[in-house]
Amino acid sequence: MSKDRSAILDYIKTAKPRSSGHKILSQDEFLGGNVAEIEYSVEGKTVTQWVIVTKQHKGYADTESQLIQQMESASNKDRKRFDLINQVFNIAGLIALILVCASVYLTIKTQDGNIPEHLKASVLTIIGFYFGGLVKGKKNQASA
Numbered sequence: 420m421s422k423d424r425s426a427i428l429d430y431i432k433t434a435k436p437r438s439s440g441h442k443i444l445s446q447d448e449f450l451g452g453n454v455a456e457i458e459y460s461v462e463g464k465t466v467t468q469w470v471i472v473t474k475q476h477k478g479y480a481d482t483e484s485q486l487i488q489q490m491e492s493a494s495n496k497d498r499k500r501f502d503l504i505n506q507v508f509n510i511a512g513l514i515a516l517i518l519v520c521a522s523v524y525l526t527i528k529t530q531d532g533n534i535p536e537h538l539k540a541s542v543l544t545i546i547g548f549y550f551g552g553l554v555k556g557k558k559n560q561a562s563a
Contacts, residue, residue, distance in 0.1 A: 426472050427455050434479060437461055449473065450493055454486075515549045518542045 438459040446455040452473030469480045476493035480486035522542050525534045
């Protein structure tokens, strides 16, 4: 928890270098990072802001509407990153990987280098659906 606090305090000290007396009033986890309400002083005036610090996004907000915008921006950045585990190592990805490995193995092991037509058709069909689904998913994310 102290590591999370230090990331928030470091960010606000960098963003607002004239600030002092930093206090975290509340803190919640958000997209693998934190969103916190923080209070500090600038030239004798007390300021309360929300701070968002995630792996993909850092920002602060003065009002609730700005907080909503910052959270939406952080969510969009988190959605855009490529998640290798979920994209490749799902059921369709594993089936495609097994069929491709079987095809390569049979090509290497057989004397004439031919693989059975039914296996060839299965590999091409499944790989077509797999990569077609990835492309379709990226198009849907781009239009959203």
